[in-house]
Amino acid sequence: MFEFLFKYPRDDYARSELIYTGDWPPWLLALLIIAALAGISWFLYRRRDFARPPQMLVVWVLQLAMLAVVIWLLQQPTLSTEQLRAGENVVAFVLDNSESMAYGESESRLQQAMRSLSATLADDSSLELSVQHYELADRARLVSSFLESEASGTGTSIAASLTDVLREARFSPLAAIVLSSDGADTTGGLSFSDLAEIAGFGVPVHTIAVGRESIPEDIELTDVMLPNRALPGSTITARVSIRHDAAASTRLKVYNGDDLLESLPVDLQPDTKNTTVWVNIKLADAGHHHIRFSVDGIPGEQELRNNSRSTLVEVADQKYRVLYFEGEPRWEYKFMRRALNDDEDLQIASLLRVSPNKFYRQGIESPEQLEKGFPTTRDELFAYDALIIGSVEAASLTDEQQAIIHDFVSERGGSLLMLAGPNGLGNGGWGQSRIADVLPVRLPPSTTDSFFRKKAAVVLTPQGADDRMLWLADTADANRVAWNKLPEVADYQVTGNLKPAAVTLLQVMTDIGQLPLLITQQFGRGHSYILASGGTWRWQMSMPVEDQSHETFWRQLLRALVAHAPSRVSLAASGDGGSTGVSLRAEFRDDAFRPIDDIGVTAIVTHQDGDSWSIDLLPSVDEPGVFQADVSPTASGNWYFEAVAERNGEPIEVARASIHYESGQAEYFNFRRDSRALQRLSEATGGRYLEPDELDALPDLLRYSSSGLTETNHRAIWDAPAVFLLLLLLKGGEWLLRRRWSTI
Amino acid sequence: MPKGFYSTLIAITAFTLIAVAVAWGQSSESGSSRAVREAPGEFQFVRLAYSANRYGRGGWGRRQMWQTDWPDAEHHFLKGVSRLTRVAAAEQGRILTPLDENIYDFPWIYAVEVGYWHLNDQEAARIRDYLLRGGFLMVDDFHGTWEWSSFVASMQRVFPDRPIVDIPEDDEAFHVIYDLDQRIQIPSRMFIYSGVTWERDGYTPHWRGIYDDAGRLMVSINFNMDIGDAWEHADWPDYPENMTALAYRFGINYLIYAMTH
Secondary structure, eight states, X not given: OHHHHHSSOHHHHHHSEEEEOOOOOHXXXXXXXXXXXXXXXXXXXXXXXXXXXXXXXXXXXXXXXXXXXXXXXXXXXXXXXXXXXXXXXXXXXXXXXXXXXXXXXXXXXXXXXXXXXXXXXHTOGGGOOEEEEEEESSSEXXXXXXXXXXXXXXXXOHXXXXXXXXXXXXXXXXEEEEEEEOOOOTTSOOOHHHHHHHHTTOOOEEEEEOSOSOOTTOEEEEEEEOOSEEOTTEEEEEEEEEEESSOEEEEEEEEETTEEEEEEEEEEOTTOSEEEEEEEEEEOSSEEEEEEEEEOOOTTOOOOGGGEEEEEEEEOOOOEEEEEEESSOXXXXXXXXXXXXXXXXXXXXEEEEEETTEEEEESOSSTTTTTTSSOOSHHHHHTOSEEEEOSOOGGGSOHHHHHHHXXXXXXXXXXXXXXOOTTSGXXXXXXGSTTTTTSSEEOOOTTSOOEEOOOBEEEEOHHHHHOGGGOSSSSHHHHHHHHHHSOOBSOXXXXXXXXXXXXXXXXXXXTTEEEEEEEEEEETTEEEEEEOOSOTHHHHHTSOTTOOXXXXXXHHHHHHHHHHSOOSEEEEEEOOTTSSSEEEEEEEBOTXXXXXOSOEEEEEEEETTSOEEEEEEEEOSSSTTEEEEEEOOSSSEEEEEEEEEEETTEEEEEEEEXXXXXXXXXXXXXXSOOHHXXXXXXXXXXXXXXXXXXXXXXXXXXXXXXXXXXXXXXXXXXXXXXXXXXXXXXXXXXXXXHHHTTOO | OOTTHHHHHHHHHHHHHHHHHHHHHHHHIIIIIHHHHTOSSXXXXXXXXXXXXXXXXXXXXXXXXXXXXXXXXXXXXXXXXXXXXXXXXXXXXXXXXXXXXXXXXXXXXXXXXXXXXXXXXXXXXHHHHHHXXXXXXXXXXXXXXXXXHHHHHHHHHHOTTSOOEEOOTTOGGXXXXXXXXXXXXOOOTHHHHHOOXXXXXXXXXXXXXXXXXXXXXXXXXXXXXXXXXXXXXXXXXXXXHHHHHHHHHHHHHHHHHHTTX
């Protein structure tokens, strides 16, 4: 109907510009308009006795409208449309041939894509476009046709591949790109900068989405998070994420090499697409451990390769150093040291003020250690990973020492734990000290006695229940039972108001209600904790000898404290079976933890089979002391990295890391159709996102593309039926009204 | 008998019994349990009220042997602890039996005249459990062969498999705050009258102990000496000051050791 009335389809109007091709000069048109306006007005004024004023006004408007349409027609209205020049343009058809495109049921994604692309041109031969065929995987590849295309690409980088196509076609009249893909990108997706770079070429990218967003018959181990380093005999916790589109039951298995460590049933609930499972793993021996996680397939599952992930954990005899500064002999001191006594990975050096003029040192490594009391230099304090301050007054430390403690947390990234006591926390004046900023609470003033020698029961907060540091048993339910069984602590201290970033992990039940007991917050690079009791020793004395709750609490708390503290020299390797490369990040600091920049860093990359090469790490622009590089492993297996920092040709520091890498695994993971990525790509480039059943629109999208070599097509619309119909309506309407009013 | 004599007698008797019962209840309420709930100091001197053999039970106005030197010994010692250390010590001592559940709230206990104790199996098990959980026991003021054998008989019920050994000279218990290199027999106050430092056939003082599996001293055994008397008579002009000072130092070293190991 639109086309009948207006001569051309609605889309033609949408993509065209309305111009006027009439030769009449503007002054003549203006003169005509004024003359017509005056003439009509004068004519009607002369006949004013034949009709009432409202009737005269209606007739005046209708005649004026009639005159306006005639003048508009005299201007010769025309549609101006940009369209591709026939036979002179190129369109790039890009077919995603990565391995994820092999997935399908009766027809694979690749077959769907090939069918959609070939149908595009077959439907309309008037396009006369030259077609270039590209296959897209981790990079683009020009091919003569798609007839021999196979889903064989081991990675997908849409951004890099499209950039390849656009750069190749820089000097040819590329009208558009048509990409048929599942959108599953193994490089982490299209970033804003990727989209901006692609859009900068000015070529619209039309996307045709294939595959399914929801695959109920598939489950996938999307992520496994666990530390890549551990201490011998320590228990590390792995967080395993499982993607699923429907409810199912499966079993999670954890292997250390070929040894089965854990086998847990997992129920995947229908109301979520991601289920997280926590698994505790105990690694006894030093060395590299290949840890593999796998979930059993569910009925009908085709792609089982995404049900398994591997990682490498290095168990090393690293000693963590903790300094415990205590102002008075007390039972908490004794029982804490006893609880940590068997933990060979923690070295607790303590400085205890036994009398007004005497300190007693324990756990020291040399006679000189702490000989002059609490550390007075950054180097001395920063050699520790965590600091515990007990029942001691802030005034016992100088301003400089307090400033060093502040920097110990904020710059060195160490952990500070402050304990309650008659001279601790608020009573000790720490609220007015240099480290008040570091603490997670605003301590009450020292003029108020906030310490109470009263027994009180301890309860977990929801955040504490989720924190593995506070797990005294293997499961969440068993942990709650274990905490409920704990005897009361011997005393508690009122801590004051929490700061905004503080998290309360434990509370204590007192006469005045529940008060925070264990509180933490991040401060700078480090963390601060407050344990508002000096009476957890009752857990040891009031429970059976064989009960390990007290020991477990302190070991896990101290291990969490030191685990937060970064090493002075470190190397991190990231990227496992789910990615296409490995990123190295080395950080070098001096004894006072100041970044070292005047060095060159080289990484020696070694495969488990012995293949080895070196690569230079480049300094980070944003972070002083940080050096980075990307490595492309050439084979699956364990990879070992050694970053050597050199100054004047002499090696000064070495940092090591390792990783387990599975080549070609990326395409099996995260392979559900990513429609949103394709939509964003089309929107950013001025193209159109199409479902397979919307391909009819593609020929016109190409014909009227804004890119490439175009020509302007002018089409007159003065003779559109709608114009004459309008004129007829205006004149006929006036005639009918005048007949009705008997003014004719 | 006058009329109403029996009913008056019954009423007086009943009133008396009720009053005693109420007083008893109040004393037990305000005694250990309440005091334990609101402890006045980090360190509380606990005297062990042990079961004694037939020679140590007291009676007819005599104290029981575990009461020896009470209360001045702990009173003086606690003052010394507060004056010489940073330990927050309670001003008064406390008395507990081995089977008192509250004993676990006090990781340091003192037993005197242990040559007369006689721990039954239940009491021995309780002491063993207490020590293995981390408690510390100081025993003192027993002398000679007979009292030693009596002490050991009960101690072996506590730890049948742990030997009693001499505490080495370099043990931290002798150096944790004071370097106690002198081995001088600390006598009872009878020394003032008799001039001899020993009692019975206990001529040679011995500093012995029992250790746990980690090598920590759990029981300090002060045999053939009377540290408690030296504490008790610290304010007696005739008692040698140097003996009192040494006794304070041994006591404080044991205490600091117990609070640090």
